[in-house]
Amino acid sequence: MGNSVEKQQSGKKNFDKQPKKHQFEEGQPEKKLKQQSENRQLFAKDGKKKVLFILGPTAVGKSEIAVRLAKEFDGEVISADSVQIFKGLDIGSAKITKDEMSGVAHYGIDICEPEENFSAFEFAEFTQKKIDQIAGKGKLPIVVGGTGLYVRSLVEGFDFADAPHDENLRQQLEQLKNEKGVDALFEILQKENPAAAEKIDRKNPTRIVRAIEIARAKSEKGKKETAICPLVLALVRPREKLYADINTRVDKMMQKGLVREVEGLKKRGLSAQNQSMRAIGYKEVLAFLDGEISEQQMSELVKQHSRNYAKRQLTFLRGMKCEMVDVENREEGFEQIRAKVKKFLSTKTI
Numbered sequence: 001m002g003n004s005v006e007k008q009q010s011g012k013k014n015f016d017k018q019p020k021k022h023q024f025e026e027g028q029p030e031k032k033l034k035q036q037s038e039n040r041q042l043f044a045k046d047g048k049k050k051v052l053f054i055l056g057p058t059a060v061g062k063s064e065i066a067v068r069l070a071k072e073f074d075g076e077v078i079s080a081d082s083v084q085i086f087k088g089l090d091i092g093s094a095k096i097t098k099d100e101m102s103g104v105a106h107y108g109i110d111i112c113e114p115e116e117n118f119s120a121f122e123f124a125e126f127t128q129k130k131i132d133q134i135a136g137k138g139k140l141p142i143v144v145g146g147t148g149l150y151v152r153s154l155v156e157g158f159d160f161a162d163a164p165h166d167e168n169l170r171q172q173l174e175q176l177k178n179e180k181g182v183d184a185l186f187e188i189l190q191k192e193n194p195a196a197a198e199k200i201d202r203k204n205p206t207r208i209v210r211a212i213e214i215a216r217a218k219s220e221k222g223k224k225e226t227a228i229c230p231l232v233l234a235l236v237r238p239r240e241k242l243y244a245d246i247n248t249r250v251d252k253m254m255q256k257g258l259v260r261e262v263e264g265l266k267k268r269g270l271s272a273q274n275q276s277m278r279a280i281g282y283k284e285v286l287a288f289l290d291g292e293i294s295e296q297q298m299s300e301l302v303k304q305h306s307r308n309y310a311k312r313q314l315t316f317l318r319g320m321k322c323e324m325v326d327v328e329n330r331e332e333g334f335e336q337i338r339a340k341v342k343k344f345l346s347t348k349t350i
Helices: 030-039 062-073 120-136 148-155 167-180 182-192 194-199 205-216 239-256 258-267 283-289 295-318 330-344
Strands: 049-055 075-080 140-145 228-236 323-326
Touching: 049 062, 049 120, 049 148, 049 330, 062 075, 062 140, 062 330, 075 120, 075 148, 120 140, 120 148, 140 148, 148 194, 148 228, 148 295, 167 182, 167 205, 182 194, 182 205, 194 205, 194 295, 228 295, 228 330, 239 258, 239 295, 258 283, 283 295, 323 330
Parallel strands: 049 140, 049 228, 075 140, 228 323
Antiparallel strands: none
């Protein structure tokens, strides 16, 4: 269920090769492909590729619905989860299993070693290639996840590579840091980009300043025309029920061996300095293993931080152009989604 990491001559990561353990047959009879092309409109009127986005907070049930949609509408799934990209981070990321994939091809999972870093720009670059490949086979690309910065880079066309360095802003932030400390910079980032703040090393002023620059660059300079025609659906549930499921999920993670998983990663030399280990579920277990908190505190913090993250995800989604679908009643919610996708694929006028 993923892609191996290789280095090209330019030094960039090459994510095209798929590992055997999660590779699925992608070919299909020419007759079937032709029939699908006739029955569905996979391109918009302006020629852009149609892409379905299934978004939502953690534990809302995105993966299951995405697989059902992929099987019904002949799609393939691209994960937009900033933790599931890392190999070995399985339990704490609630990584989808081969059985749960039900034969549907998945990309964007296990594409990085846990020692590596992976940026929103790299995600956008990787995902656009996969969208082109999937659409080129006459299939529907389905992007699934809850990492806001990843999704925004595709839907809104934000060009992270071109985010300019702002010397005036840097001087102001440097002065603020000298007067009030690094925490003052982190508070600014939390307000302007909560998703980035969640993943960043809050004691690293250089990275925080750059993240603030990127957030501020969401002007015309930082955007480019998107190459896709998206249908963005956000799955939601009553907050108290979602929070209860988050707590239950964390308990199951502990039972499955999350502490042992993190112990193994720690033995590899990974620490809180690594991007992968700053993820929710991993940073708390690391603190427990380092003797900083008790086992009970560890479990409660994972639950608390997961609930807080879900709240931020919902806030992010409310700020996007997307259609909210209540999936508390699973089948009713799925039928609503199914109807929206069917309409999306039935015309070129979108």
